[in-house]
Amino acid sequence: GFDPDRVSELDFKSLVHPEDWPGLRQAFKDAVTSPGKQMPAVRARINNAGGQCREMEGTFTSMLRVPGVTGVVLSLRDLTQLKAAQSELHRLAFFDPLTGLANRQLFRDRLNGVVHRSRRSGEPAALMYLDLDGFKRINDTLGHDAGDELLKQVAEWLRGCVREEDSVARLGGDEFVVLLSRVSGTEAAGKVAETILRRLCQRVRLNDHDVGVTVSIGVTMIPHDSEDVGTLMKYADLAMYRAKEMGRNNYQFFTPAMNIKAARRMLQQEELMTALQEDRFVLHYQPKVDLVSQKVIGVEAFLRWHHPEKGLVPAQQFINLADETGLIIRLGEQAFRQACIQVQALERAGFESLKMAVNFSVRQITDTGFLDLIRRVVTETGVAADRIELELPAELLNEDPRMLRELLVALNDLGVCLILDDFGKGSCSLVALQQLPLDVIKIDHGFIRDIPYNVSATDVASAVIALAHKLHLTVVAEGVETMQQLAFLKSAGCAQSQGNLFSYPLDEDALIGFLIRQYEKPLIS
Incomplete structure (x- = not known):
């Protein structure tokens, strides 16, 4: 020049x-x-x-x-x-293009170096595996641009939580890792984890929405837990899943028992997949009773796994694993289709007015294909939509209000009945109750169980029933097992009830027999 x-x-x-x-x-x-x-x-x-x-x-x-x-x-x-x-090639090879953090390859190199140093010196180090709680839901409801903005913000927060000699990396998706190159012990590592939890547990503005952020953290100690890089990554991941099982927004240290549990979990996951392929899941049905007419007005479908060795396995023993692994989507469609077919079988048997209630998890409902699934199965089975009741978990009200309203309005337009399940369990927005097109609320069985011996439980149940009447919602009490509970619910104005007092969940043949008998003699005497 x-x-x-x-x-x-x-x-x-x-x-x-x-x-x-x-x-x-x-x-x-x-x-x-x-x-x-x-x-x-x-x-x-x-x-x-x-x-x-x-x-x-x-x-x-x-x-x-x-x-x-x-x-x-x-x-x-x-x-x-x-x-x-050359510099750009190096950056692309070793750094995450979205957040600028180290990527998986570079992080493994750094972890390998820390393991070698720790092995020689005996000075402890710590590896943390972090996963954002509910990130997929943010991506699905607000879009990937909003999700990317959140990931960049989280990366900045994490950088501010560790020392310069420590490493932060993004492995992919919403998975991050933190490597504390030197720590005095588990107590010091725990304090860093607590710092990260405090820093990340806040609300952020994304696409004109306030979104709450929490994180689950798994921690493994170097070289105490292992001196192998792959094993350390696995142990931190197992500890992170334990944190999710403990309610999310917490941290857990790896323990050898987690390894055994993970092996069992993998075996059960493989068994679940095989059971799905071999159609080993069946439905049992628990009658729902109108407390005025004392007649069965519907049934709730409960999923059972017909295990070749264990016999009938209740949903509580496998549904969480199915939900976490994503198998719940296929399993849910199979169960819903079976329930719709059962409605038609009951009609042919002469029970033309009974309604069928089917439970769905938050993951199923917030899946992008949920509305299409309901429409498709109703159309393909030919069942009348007004005979179907969809039971929605109470925690669904914590989802994006706009998305939730659009979905429930579409379902309501389809003609299905919408039930809010487990009302009173956890936090629940009364504004949402007023604004969403719900038809029924179910009182959480935890309150029913303590009636009439716990004054607090009876007060809550009475308040829920009174509130539902004000909002023109039908109230169902589930888990009724004693005549004292039933007497209280009738006096409080509860409309419908179900529980072992009337009947345990029944298979298809037993249900038909039960329905025939209940026409001959009242259920409540």
Whole structure:
């Protein structure tokens, strides 16, 4: 960029980076003393006419005895773009492009280095595996752009929670890892985990929505738990899943028992997949009674696994695993289809007015294909939509209000009955109760169980029934097992009830027999 006619006026030293000037000068001296010899390449940072630093590489050639030259020639080529390209390739190979954190490959290299150092010195280190709670739901409801913004924010928060010598990496999706290169012990590692929980447990604004963020953390100690990089990653992951099982938004240290549990979990997951393929799941049905007419007005479907060795396995023993692994989507469709077919079987048997209630988890309901699933199965089975009741878990009210309202309105337009299950369990928005197109609420069986011996339980049940009446909602009490409970519910104005007092969940044949008998004699005497 310089004027060739004014090269002789340039102060070469001022153009060369101070650190590179000695080497450049020495290379010149070597060339002067070695006429005609090919000199090694030399690199230097040299400013151009605009004052910008360029990465240069070249060689000196002594041509002092060459007529017309009589000097030392320096030939340079500009490596700036090549160096930038190499730097970008390095960044892409070892850093996450979204957050700028180290990626899986670079992190494993760093973890390997810390393991070797810890093994030699005996000084402990700690590995943490972090997973954002409910991130998939944010992606599905607010879009991937909002999810990306959240991940970048989380990366910044994590950087601020650790020391400069520690490492933070993103493994993919919403999975992060933190490597504490030196810690005094488990107590110090726990304090860092608590710092991360406090920092990340807050609300962020994404696409005009306030979103709550929490994280589950698994911690494994180096070298106490293992000196193998792959094993340490596995142990931290197992501890993180334990944190999720303990209610999320907490941290757990790895214990050997987790390894045994993980092996059992993998075996059960394989068994679940096989059972799905072999259609080993059946439905049992618990009658629901109208407390005024004392007649059965519907049934609730309960899923059972027909295990070849254990017999009938209740849903409580496998439904959480199915939900966590995603198998719940296929399993839920299978169960819903079976329930719709059973409605038609009951009609052919002469029970034309009974309704069928089917339970769904938050993961199923927030799946993008849930509405299409309900429409498709209702259409394919030919069941009347008003004979179907969808039981929705109370924690669903913590989801994005706009998304939830759109979904429930669409389901309501389809003609199905919407039941809010386990009301009173956990936090529940009364505003949502008023704004959403719900038809029925079910009082959580935990309150029913303590009636009439627990005054608090009876007060809550009475308040829920009164509130439901104000909102023009039908109230169902589940888990009724004693005549005292039943007497209280009738006096409080509860409309419907179900529980072992009336009947345990029955298979298809037993249900038909029960329905025939209840027409001959009242259920409540």
